[in-house]
Amino acid sequence: MDACENPQIGLPSIQVAGTNGKGSVCAILSNIFKAAGYKAGLFTSPHLVTVNERIRINGLPISNEEIDRFIQTYKIDIEKIEVTFFETITAMALWYFNKENVDICILETGLGGRLDSVSICEPIATVITPISLDHLEILGETLPEIAFEKAGIIKRGVICISAQQDSSATKVLTEEANKKGSPIHFISGKNSLEYMVNIPGDFQKENAKLAVSTLEHINNFYIPKKAVLNGLQTVQWFGRNQHIQKNPLVIFDVAHNVESMRGFLKYYDSLNVSEESVLIIALQERKQIQILSSRFQIM
Secondary structure: OOOOOOOOOOOOEEEEEOOOOHHHHHHHHHHHHHHOOOOEEEEOOOOOOOHHHHEEEOOEEOOHHHHHHHHHHHHHHHHHHOOOHHHHHHHHHHHHHHHOOOOEEEEEOOOOOOOOHHHHOOOOEEEEOOOOOOOHHHHOOOHHHHHHHHHHHOOOOOOEEEOOOOHHHHHHHHHHHHHOOOOEEEOOOOOOOOOOOOOOOHHHHHHHHHHHHHHHOOOOOOOOHHHHHHHHHHOOOOOOOEEEEOOOOEEEOOOOOHHHHHHHHHHHHHOOOOOOOOOOOOOOOOOOHHHHHHHHHHO
8 A cells, every 4th residue: 555655544434344235235325425415435346247346436437547547557566566456456446536535435345354455444434244154264164253353344443333243243343342442333123224225135124224323323424314315215236136137037146155145035035926936056166055055945
């Protein structure tokens, strides 16, 4: 980051980590800020079609020209330091947001949190979505181990807003927040969100609740209720229970672990599809394919 003049310094941001729902929460937050009249940067991963999708301002992806400008400007440093692709794209996002003078940027953590390049940011708040078992070969094989890695995004004295978690994950997050003198707030599951979000599925209602709760705990921006409502009703986030064809019905979802698969199947079941269904799934070899396949029985 020194090579590109540390664009993260003084850049208002919200960092989001967790196992499932990170991208959705980021997209919702970004769209609400946009609806409130702010210039909002959004950094997410991975991309579905083009790398430009990872870096957006008010919904518009970074142009190829801006990508080329960054690469050509810092090519020597990139090759000299031998940074990874993700480290490069993270630096590019922060450089672009700084260059374009965004009011706020929403940053999705790539993997874990403690050692993730996104954690170089200086956030006004951190957010943790539901934590479950995924990337076991990197983050650890137990929930407390994974929670410890996710807790790495918690910054000293900066508020952390978390979804409801398993008790073992809650314990770890609370301990790590206390060590850093950071207030941590776990959202309640008792009160249902009064707004509907424009992404199908019950899980998305929980993601919306987490996003709105985050806004309620930061004082740096004025977000009127009308903007919250508009942001929730107009947000688009592809690959989440996405209907890409009506007849026959074709649904595309990026679920790739037990919890996200459970959410997708619950949503599919709610559609009461009477015709025979075909499930096409692509997974990396390291995924727990046998465990995931057991979820398909309800199909």
